[in-house]
Amino acid sequence: MDALQGIVDKDQQIVDVLNQTARKAQTTSVRLAATTTHLESTGRDDRNLTAQRLAELQNETENLHQREKQQLAKQRDLEAEVKEVKDGYLVRDGLIAVLAVLSVGLIVALWRRK
Template identity: 80%
Template sequence: MFRFCFAAASLLPLLSAAQAPAVTPDSRLPGLLQQRAELTRRYAEASAQRHSLFGNKPSKKDLQEVVDALQGIVDKDQQIVDVLNETAQKATTTSVRLAATTTKLESTSRDDRNLTAQRLLELENETQNLRQREKQQLAKQRDLEAEVAEAKQGHFVRDALIAALAVACLGLLLVRRRRK
């Protein structure tokens, strides 16, 4: 009797904890708990029986039924503990797997952030280089435009000199023709 009380008292926190988390559809725990409840009912019925020849005392057969019922409860409790340990092991395995996945994701995230930061830095440098080249091209373009303006002015002066010489030549030709 003491063993039963001790076993029941030690299993109560486990049973209440086992009922708190979500039980998967393929879990054996609900069935085992139902079987244990049936065994507990059988124990209560067996311990209530009084078939002794000496009055209101349990007979040897009654006591054997009580012992058998208690043994069934203890065996069922062991099965429940085994299922809970199995569930705890699965939870631990899942937790370790999730921790590894989380670590991997954090590492990947960190690598992605570093790669993105590096790529942004490269793009900023490229943008600065392009701006610098654009400034150099604009300066070169202004220099070329200034050279073109100088060349145009030089052409204008040359063309004006050619025109003046042409007029002078014509004037000399005319003067020479008039003298003849």
């Protein structure tokens, strides 16, 4: 009878160990499921954040290109304006030179008449 009780006790120990192992496995499974859910959520959030940041960078790049085009157009306009002013100075200086020569010529002509 003691031998039979020893077998029953040993069987009970084995069942207890199996139950404890099953509980640990269940707990580990729940933790893994929670971790997986968290990682999936984090992954989605990261993808969304990355997509949003990429869109912002693309918009910023487009804005920079647009500003660059505007600056180039402004620079071309200013260069054209500088050219006009220089051309105006050339005409003005030419007129001054012609008037100076004419004035000298008139002074010489008046001086010779006297």
